[in-house]
Amino acid sequence: MNHDRLTVVIAAYNEADSLPALQPRIAAVLDALARDGVDGQVLYVDDGSQDATWAVMQQLAAADRRIALLRLSRNFGKELALTAGLDRVEEGAALILDADGQDPPELIPQFVAKWREGFDDVHGTRMGREGEGWLKRATAHTFYRVIGALSKTPIPADTGDFRLLSERALHALQQLRERHRFMKGLFGWVGFNRVAIAYHREPRVAGRSKFNLWRLWNLALEGITSFSTAPLRLATYLGLLSALVAFLYGVAIIVKALLWGDPVAGWPTMMSVILFLGGVQLIALGVIGEYLGRLYDEAKQRPLYLVDSWQPARTVLPAQRLGEGDRVQRLRGSAVD
Known part of the structure; x- marks a missing residue:
């Protein structure tokens, strides 16, 4: 198992204001990890943004050779955008980070340390949620308790997408191709060795949350119906x-x-x-x-997502596996030939 390569996967939708503030923090962490022998890169996934997010991503990639970019053909939602990004990670571990900066990238070395100890799923458990209203905190607290009681799949309470997945956990996750994806449940379904790291969630660095109460309700409904009868x-x-x-x-x-x-x-x-x-x-x-x-x-049996543009990092990396969109295009090309 490769413990020397790490890819930070960030799915973004209309986050042009937050990414320039987030990237320097990630770059500083990757510099520190490089001194410890970890080859890190960042994979930004543009989930069909309507603002200047893609242009900002291209500017960041031009300034840092460790940044790879993936643009989807339209907005498929966060769960599928994360799936598209994780599908591109072939070697080493993947660490999922939100684009809003609420999950501090400065904790990444702690995640890496647990990974090197042999854990396959290192997830952050929120001890506090700064910058969020009481209603959102209360509904999130209730949701995690309800789905934990209803589902046979272990879903840690107060734990979002901020986590590190080892190479074998990541490859196991890539085999799950269901269309209605509740990623927190899929992470739990995969299993393997798991450990939690407690942290306090910070306010957004810029912009506004794209998840209103209606979208959060639909996500909760998705989770309950996906992992419980x-x-x-x-x-x-x-x-x-x-x-x-x-x-x-x-x-x-x-x-x-x-x-x-x-x-x-x-x-x-x-x-x-x-x-x-x-x-x-x-x-x-x-x-x-x-x-x-x-x-x-x-x-x-539609593809999970379609890729509009793919720009690999300018460092020496192994060949990347085809994503769902690329498979469709290759099949179409073969049919034409």
């Missing part, structure tokens, strides 16, 4: 409970009619029962639809 079971139990309540209520009505009669039609009661049962049915159908929609997307 508990919602389906809950719908089943809710249906059974509703049927039991309806049966007991029906027996009570029959007994009441036989003993005392029922001269007055129970319009409010009837409407309450109908609306309650109708709501339960719609909830169950919605839950089933979420899982069915994921099966539909998997059945189409």
Whole structure:
């Protein structure tokens, strides 16, 4: 296993303001690691940004030979952008870092030290989340506890994408090609030797977060449905409970009619029962639809992402593996030939 090569993978979407402030911090860390015998580089992934992010990346790459650039054909979302970047890492470990600077790159040497001790998944666990509102902190805290209780896959609480993956963990992750990707769950599914490093998350260095409450809700829904069938079971139990309540209520009505009669039609009661049962049915159908929609997307077998531009680092590196987009283009070219 190669413990001398490290690639820092950063997926960015409209982060033109934050990258110039982040890159000098990463460069200083890579310089320090080089003195310890670690050959480091940075891989920036532009996830279809609409601002000057790509131009900023090209400027950074022109100033530092250790920077490689990957541009996707459009915005595929953070999970797929990370997948595209990790697919390009062939040798050594990969360290995932957010483009907003909230996860301090100065901690990278601690991650590398644990990696050299033999750990395959070194992840940062947040002890504090500075610069974030109480609502976001509360919902994030609740989400990690809920998915930890529902999922059989170990997903560490208060742990995001800030982590280092060894070469064998990375190659195992590259075999998972599902379309609906919840990366925190996939990291846990791979397993191997894992260790946490506690840290305090910093405020953003610039710009605004691209994850509003709606997008965070959808990400939470993605995670729960990707790594747990508990919602389906809950719908089943809710249906059974509703049927039991309806049966007991029906027996009570029959007994009441036989003993005392029922001269007055129970319009409010009837409407309450109908609306309650109708709501339960719609909830169950919605839950089933979420899982069915994921099966539909998997059945189409579309590539996870498409690559617009690839600019390797200007250092001596081994040949990089083709990404999903490159495979599609090669197949098309072969068909034409």
